[in-house]
Amino acid sequence: xxxxxxxxxIPAALKExxxxxxxxxxxxxxxxLRHRRFRHRDIVPLIEQLQEQAVFDVQVxxxxxxxxxxxxxxxxxxxTNVLLWSQMHGDEPTATMALFDLLHFLSQTDExxxxxxxxxxxxxxxxxxxxxxxxAELYNRRNALGIDMNRDALRLQSPESxxxxxxxxxxxxxFGFNLHDQSRYYTAGYTSCPATISFLAxxxxxxxxxxxxxxxxxxxxxxxxxxxxxxxxxxxxxxNDEHExxxxxxxxxxxxxxxxxxxxxxxxxxPEKQHIRQLNFTAILSGLYLIxxxxxxAFELASYDRIPENQRHLYDLLLRHVRYTExxxxxxxxxxxxxxxVDAPNHLGFYHSSAVEEIGDMSVFxxxxxxxxxxxxxxxxxxYEQPIESLDxxxxxxxxxxxxxxxxxxxxxxxxxxxxDPTSLPLNVTGITDAVNHxxxxxxxxxFILKDASGQARYAILNGFLYNLQGERPALCHGLQH
Numbered sequence: 001x002x003x004x005x006x007x008x009x010i011p012a013a014l015k016e017x018x019x020x021x022x023x024x025x026x027x028x029x030x031x032x033l034r035h036r037r038f039r040h041r042d043i044v045p046l047i048e049q050l051q052e053q054a055v056f057d058v059q060v061x062x063x064x065x066x067x068x069x070x071x072x073x074x075x076x077x078x079x080t081n082v083l084l085w086s087q088m089h090g091d092e093p094t095a096t097m098a099l100f101d102l103l104h105f106l107s108q109t110d111e112x113x114x115x116x117x118x119x120x121x122x123x124x125x126x127x128x129x130x131x132x133x134x135x136a137e138l139y140n141r142r143n144a145l146g147i148d149m150n151r152d153a154l155r156l157q158s159p160e161s162x163x164x165x166x167x168x169x170x171x172x173x174x175f176g177f178n179l180h181d182q183s184r185y186y187t188a189g190y191t192s193c194p195a196t197i198s199f200l201a202x203x204x205x206x207x208x209x210x211x212x213x214x215x216x217x218x219x220x221x222x223x224x225x226x227x228x229x230x231x232x233x234x235x236x237x238x239x240n241d242e243h244e245x246x247x248x249x250x251x252x253x254x255x256x257x258x259x260x261x262x263x264x265x266x267x268x269x270x271p272e273k274q275h276i277r278q279l280n281f282t283a284i285l286s287g288l289y290l291i292x293x294x295x296x297x298a299f300e301l302a303s304y305d306r307i308p309e310n311q312r313h314l315y316d317l318l319l320r321h322v323r324y325t326e327x328x329x330x331x332x333x334x335x336x337x338x339x340x341x342v343d344a345p346n347h348l349g350f351y352h353s354s355a356v357e358e359i360g361d362m363s364v365f366x367x368x369x370x371x372x373x374x375x376x377x378x379x380x381x382x383x384y385e386q387p388i389e390s391l392d393x394x395x396x397x398x399x400x401x402x403x404x405x406x407x408x409x410x411x412x413x414x415x416x417x418x419x420x421d422p423t424s425l426p427l428n429v430t431g432i433t434d435a436v437n438h439x440x441x442x443x444x445x446x447x448f449i450l451k452d453a454s455g456q457a458r459y460a461i462l463n464g465f466l467y468n469l470q471g472e473r474p475a476l477c478h479g480l481q482h
Contacts, residue, residue: 197264315337371466384407387413
């Protein structure tokens with residue numbers, strides 16, 4: 001690829017570069033990071049390996065509240081400094097994975113050497129892969145002081161915040177990549193498409209003025225969007241640019257660094273965000289390529305403005321046109337259900353806990369999974385009152401049969417002190433005397449049976465997961481202790 005195309009050729013050349021990066025990502029993917037819930041101790045060996053490579057200068061730039069090392073990785077010899085930081089929020093790790101993939105890319109030699117050298121010769125990269133290691137330890141947004149670091153840019157009460165401000169002031173980067181995850185329930189505008197990647201050039205004042213610094217970020221984002229549209233058409237959005245005076249992005253923009261916010265959202269069938277990781281890798285490297293020699297000038301602000309804004313219009317499961325009878329009143333409803341991640345005991349991952357989050361006319365909303373329940377009636381899941389002795393008796397076959405009979409919960413005489421992975425349970429389980437209520441209500445779990453006009457159970461909603469009773473048990477069908 002020609003590393004110095006004319007301005008009129010840059011969009012086409014950038015799109016081709018994006019395709020090459022996207023298709024070759026598997027060669028650079030860090031194999032040790034396969035799931036979102038990794039911790040500081042998982043990345044330390046990876047960083048130590050980087051210290052052995054001449055292309056990188058690795059140092060401990062500071063420490064977290066609980067004393068964990070915060071690393072700064074330097075690469076490149078160019079005149080333009082770029083600072084990239086990820087996992088300011090401990091439960092937002094997608095870009096961290098992509099940064100390790102990017103580091104692998106920079107350290108290798110192959111047919112993409114012209115691109116690699118173009119970046120390393122024109123830019124000096126400063127990468128902080130995990131700014132909030134204490135939060136990552138608990139998969140928690142905030143740091144060990146309970147502070148949201150993205151609201152600590154002015155008071156600087158957290159050592160991690162002090163470090164980020166120090167790096168900004170000492171390095172004086174021309175560009176900054178502020179890398180986050182966002183809720184998977186956002187859509188790109190008012191469409192049904194999830195906002196898989198969202199960008200923002202944060203506003204540095206309440207008037208949302210555009211100076212040269214912010215404009216450079218906007219133009220670079222326009223180029224990054226241009227690249228991503230070939231992989232996720234219609235799934236790129238723009239985060240709301242309302243000014244937040246305590247946030248780092250807004251302030252770093254005000255302090256003279258062009259800030260590019262990248263938010264990793266959701267995509268159907270990608271719960272561990274491995275495809276979104278690939279999109280991050282592609283977008284960030286494409287942005288860096290543009291920044292070298294100011295290729296972003298080939299794009300227009302109008303392209304940034306055309307990126308649709310995030311709207312919170314998605315649910316995990318959306319039931320449409322279902323009948324529900326209560327107090328002798330027959331009502332047609334749409335029901336929006338979300339599945340929330342709950343930390344399992346002893347750091348054993350997580351399980352899902354469902355909640356009904358909307359009831360009524362949801363014609364303007366969408367679901368990752370939708371069911372047109374026209375002709376079906378919703379009934380609360382019933383409790384099978386004849387207790388079984390232990391979980392050993394709760395087989396998949398028994399669970400399927402009870403669901404067909406309208407039961408979603410079974411009583412167990414001898415429940416263990418710690419339940420097994422809820423994904424292994426075909427039904428909800430509870431003790432022999434516990435009260436259970438599966439009525440339809442906002443903010444309550446979703447455990448329902450959908451029956452046809454003859455009263456036959458057609459579908460079960462078990463802890464927010466849809467189960468076609470005429471089909472196979474879904475791969476992910478969570479039972480949950482009441």
